[in-house]
Amino acid sequence: MVSTTSFKTTKSQEIFSAAQELMPGGVSSPVRAFKSVGGEPIVFDQVKGAYIWDVDGNQYIDYVGTWGPAICGHAHPEVIGALHQALDKGTSFGAPSALENVLAQMVIDAVPSIEMVRFVNSGTEACMAVLRLMRAFTGRDKIIKFSGCYHGHADMLLVQAGSGVATLGLPDSPGVPKSATANTLTATYNDLDEVKALFEQYPNEIAGVILEPVVGNSGFITPVPGFLEGLREVTQNHGALLVFDEVMTGFRIAYGGAQEKFGITPDLTTLGKIIGGGLPVGAYGGRKDIMSMVAPAGPMYQAGTLSGNPLAMTAGIKTLELLKKPGTYEQLETITKKLSEGLLQIAKDSGHATTGGYISAMFGMFFTGVPVHNFDDAKTSDLSKFTPFHRGMLERGIYLAPSQFEAGFTSLAHTEEDIDRTLAAAKEVISGIKP
Numbered sequence: 001m002v003s004t005t006s007f008k009t010t011k012s013q014e015i016f017s018a019a020q021e022l023m024p025g026g027v028s029s030p031v032r033a034f035k036s037v038g039g040e041p042i043v044f045d046q047v048k049g050a051y052i053w054d055v056d057g058n059q060y061i062d063y064v065g066t067w068g069p070a071i072c073g074h075a076h077p078e079v080i081g082a083l084h085q086a087l088d089k090g091t092s093f094g095a096p097s098a099l100e101n102v103l104a105q106m107v108i109d110a111v112p113s114i115e116m117v118r119f120v121n122s123g124t125e126a127c128m129a130v131l132r133l134m135r136a137f138t139g140r141d142k143i144i145k146f147s148g149c150y151h152g153h154a155d156m157l158l159v160q161a162g163s164g165v166a167t168l169g170l171p172d173s174p175g176v177p178k179s180a181t182a183n184t185l186t187a188t189y190n191d192l193d194e195v196k197a198l199f200e201q202y203p204n205e206i207a208g209v210i211l212e213p214v215v216g217n218s219g220f221i222t223p224v225p226g227f228l229e230g231l232r233e234v235t236q237n238h239g240a241l242l243v244f245d246e247v248m249t250g251f252r253i254a255y256g257g258a259q260e261k262f263g264i265t266p267d268l269t270t271l272g273k274i275i276g277g278g279l280p281v282g283a284y285g286g287r288k289d290i291m292s293m294v295a296p297a298g299p300m301y302q303a304g305t306l307s308g309n310p311l312a313m314t315a316g317i318k319t320l321e322l323l324k325k326p327g328t329y330e331q332l333e334t335i336t337k338k339l340s341e342g343l344l345q346i347a348k349d350s351g352h353a354t355t356g357g358y359i360s361a362m363f364g365m366f367f368t369g370v371p372v373h374n375f376d377d378a379k380t381s382d383l384s385k386f387t388p389f390h391r392g393m394l395e396r397g398i399y400l401a402p403s404q405f406e407a408g409f410t411s412l413a414h415t416e417e418d419i420d421r422t423l424a425a426a427k428e429v430i431s432g433i434k435p
Contacts (some may be wrong), residue, residue: 007394007395008056016043032402034402036402036404037403042058042060047070047074049073049074050062050415061398061414064399064409067409068216068409069277071323072413076322076413082314082315087311091310099308100313113265113285113287116288118307119307120282122281123273124154126152129302130243130284131143137290142202142207143209144186144208145159146212147188148189148218148221148374150217155176157210158176159186189373189374190374199238206240208267210243211245213228213264214253216248218375218405219404220362222359228264232266248273250271250274251323254329255324268284278315279311331412332410335361336358338419339423342423350435352435354369355368355369392428
């Protein structure tokens with residue numbers, strides 16, 4: 001039995017209570033508030049490798065990984081060492097540095113679609129900029145996104161956005177004017193016919209299609225065979241651009257991201273998370289003829305004081321160096337396969353209808369017997385089961401994303417023993433939930 005007797009959250013509760021008077025909902029990002037899983041969030045004190053320690057001294061095996069970046073494990077000694085050296089040179093330049101060239105070349109070498117790249121400060125910022133670039137390059141205003149795909153909180157993209165919006169039960173966000181989303185068309189992920197119909201309905205008006213090639217913000221959802229290939233064909237046929245939002249999948253499901261994994265090359269790509277090694281970062285890149293539209297090379301304006309921050313560049317460079325070592329992705333695949341298949345088998349043995357899967361260092365599980373191909377399918381998941389599952393795992397020292405509609409992440413720091421302990425906890429918890 002995995003003990004829960006030492007689990008106490010007194011200090012976390014005190015800190016979170018105070019935080020609610022200081023910050024909206026007591027958090028700096030909505031999903032952290034545990035609204036969809038009940039109880040109150042734990043307050044972190046320290047992270048290292050595959051583990052978290054909260055302010056009450058509880059230790060957890062972490063499958064959130066600061067929402068994706070910690071693919072090498074938290075506070076990797078080589079990353080921390082590189083950052084110590086970089087700190088001595090200063091925390092911000094607001095001017096060019098050689099580090100930008102190094103990371104840019106690494107990104108260009110790794111990601112098939114990227115011939116030129118621009119660094120920004122977050123995935124949201126990258127997606128905001130790439131939308132402007134799509135419209136500038138094509139001279140068209142409309143874009144297609146997919147229900148349940150999240151591309152940051154920019155007005156034009158905050159439509160049927162999944163993730164935190166779904167977690168909080170908000171259909172869209174107040175404060176987003178209709179004019180901001182008037183040119184945003186929404187289709188169902190994995191439904192190519194809907195996309196084709198939109199192009200027929202709006203000929204010569206659609207700048208492009210943006211999507212998470214593997215969805216992580218509705219839970220973990222993979223593309224059905226032919227879907228990504230079909231998007232590539234239909235966008236080319238209509239003179240529109242295809243954009244892969246690989247903020248989550250980039251360098252995680254393969255070194256070259258989903259486009260390497262599936263062999264589909266988009267026109268533009270957004271990145272974040274892993275390329276900053278745990279520091280705030282984002283990037284967008286693609287074909288040189290498109291990227292040459294970006295100021296100062298071209299007329300499409302986009303800027304940022306902290307873009308190309310030397311600390312973020314340093315952490316990103318070291319992280320990508322670690323990921324390039326032989327056997328890295330084979331190790332991630334082995335660990336994640338054992339975890340994902342183990343969770344599904346435990347649920348099945350306990351009489352629960354579940355579905356899920358994994359690719360490399362990314363996984364997910366839904367409490368539903370319906371195959372999950374899109375956001376509507378994901379919403380059939382039984383939240384009355386996910387809530388006690390999440391809480392039970394937390395009490396046994398396993399930290400999972402506090403939302404059914406988020407993917408899980410593994411890292412190079414996770415061990416076979418960590419997976420065994422996780423599955424032992426899951427067996428206790430799931431067997432106690434009524435089928």
